[in-house]
Amino acid sequence: MEWVAVVTSIALLQAFVFAFQVGMARVRYDVKAPATAGPEEFNRAFRTHQNTLEQLVLMVPAMWMFAWYVRADVAAGLGLLFVVGRQVYRGAYMKNPDTRSLGFGLGALAIVVCAIGTLVGAVLSIV
Amino acid sequence: MEWVAVVTSIALLQAFVFAFQVGMARVRYDVKAPATAGPEEFNRAFRTHQNTLEQLVLMVPAMWMFAWYVRADVAAGLGLLFVVGRQVYRGAYMKNPDTRSLGFGLGALAIVVCAIGTLVGAVLSIV
């Protein structure tokens, strides 16, 4: 499970960096809390962070359950796919939000495979 | 713990479907990213997804700790109550947000029982 822990730590630190980038965008574009909307550049940084958390909330438990009930090495690989997906997502989104589908899809794929894989694995181990 | 894993997978997939429904509402009502507000129907889909994640973030760790320190079968049952609650919540919210209390309350109840139960169970096992 060590590799799953390594990949999870990287995913958490990635989300932390995205949060930090929102903080920097707050300063640069002078968007004072509690406002969460401002110039387009700020809005894009804000939404990539939010969307990353929305996926991360599903990915972390799904990846660990998949590691336990199916295979730990495949779980770590899917976790890495997730991290790459979120980086692709942010890069595309900051340039043009309409190009965010690929990065989004990689993360979504990793989540669905882990969640459905766990469902099958856990049910099989009950039966 | 297999049943807890089964119920958790279902809860994660439920949140994933809610996210997908927001994406469909984006297309239907032409709400382009990074905007997160638009026609009332879109806003309702957006908020039910957000609120589900807000509760899911508390429910998943609370349910697993409760399973470990108190009882796994009761944890799975409370997890199922949570999933039913979120479905009731979404159904009611999409028709009329003022009727969201019951569905919200079921999820909140499951969270509070799991968190307080864990607190008591873990403290008792320390003493």
Next chain:
Amino acid sequence: MEWVAVVTSIALLQAFVFAFQVGMARVRYDVKAPATAGPEEFNRAFRTHQNTLEQLVLMVPAMWMFAWYVRADVAAGLGLLFVVGRQVYRGAYMKNPDTRSLGFGLGALAIVVCAIGTLVGAVLSIV
């Protein structure tokens, strides 16, 4: 690990109370769902809750991995620092959002130490 479970339960209940305070602010300032913006007091309550969830999503897995791969007692202590940080954050934010840095920083510090500590601990146990 019992202390980590105790601290996690407290952190989850703290976030639950913040959510409840948003609900009360909805009633007091008459901000009807699905709206998420209203008078400044409501906006502050809303954002402190959101920001607490944004950090909690990273803290819970980071703290448990740190407990497992590094030290459980230090993990529980960092968890306590996180809870104190979020309380300081909310208290400051509700008075004046510009004074939120200290409370924010305590939570961020706890997250970074847990995530980087886990990364180092897990890699060392692989090598």
